[in-house]
Amino acid sequence: MMQISSRFTLAVHIFACIDTFGNEYKVTSDFLSKSTNVNPVIIRKILGQLKGAGLLKVTRGAGGAAAARPLHEITFLDIYRAVECIEGGELFHFHENPNPACPVGMNIHFILDDKLLRIQNAMEKELASITLADLKKDTEKYLNQETM
Amino acid sequence: MMQISSRFTLAVHIFACIDTFGNEYKVTSDFLSKSTNVNPVIIRKILGQLKGAGLLKVTRGAGGAAAARPLHEITFLDIYRAVECIEGGELFHFHENPNPACPVGMNIHFILDDKLLRIQNAMEKELASITLADLKKDTEKYLNQETM
DNA sequence: TCAGTTGTAAGCATAAATATTACAACTGAC
């Protein structure tokens, strides 16, 4: 399988909750746990990662999370990088010890690395093109459909 | 972490070996095991996936693998899809049971799915733009550097 | 002071990847 972990969609879900409920309610890990149906400790860990990346603020003691920057200045790429703690940020996992005595084995990184990077860049460029302002707009769209 | 599994880079490595050694040697799972330093049973499993996708032919009994189509008609996307057996082909893993009683939880898929798809499409488009002909060209480039 | 909350550690359960052993079935050369 090997998909991008659900921490990413969880993090986006968290921001959608902050957008939607932030003014009315205190958005705590317990609140988010109920909306996502994910354990509050996991939520707190993700909140910590997002906080560490400067994307949101978490109020210790009193509780509650809020965005740390204007929404159009937070991209999906920021979120992806905050929660997807990949060594060196590399999307593709390589087999570890290709044979240095084989002409192909010894050169496989020279042959492949630039191509893999191109692919990863294409994905990250698209991630960077989506902001939390877009998310909020669409969230409101669907929530209003409910109300009607 | 959650990277794309090394089966993909392994599969590309396999094709690089076929390109380079296919005329001179019989490219068996044992041969490939030595070049990649990966267990021959794993190699055979990947060979089976590539064969199943119609990308190469494996000679039973006698042994050996070879490309099943002209190299410029095999893309990295073909290989990716052959070996990355993701349910529904989705790059992003979603938290399973968002709360249907929460306005955000009940709509999170409507809000997010199109955006995730855009990101995945960007990546797959780049995967599709690289063919095994490109791979062979670069492989020869680096191997010739060795010889000089 | 105290109820509610965050941050974090520790242990467990689950899932996927990869390694490994084993062996039946197959093929081509002799």
Add this chain to the structure above:
DNA sequence: GTCAGTTGTAATATTTATGCTTACAACTGA
């Protein structure tokens, strides 16, 4: 026809990451 070499596949083990859960110290605002 035999046989060495190979593929296909099953079964098991190991490793690694994820996510769940319990627990609790530290913190904050009322």
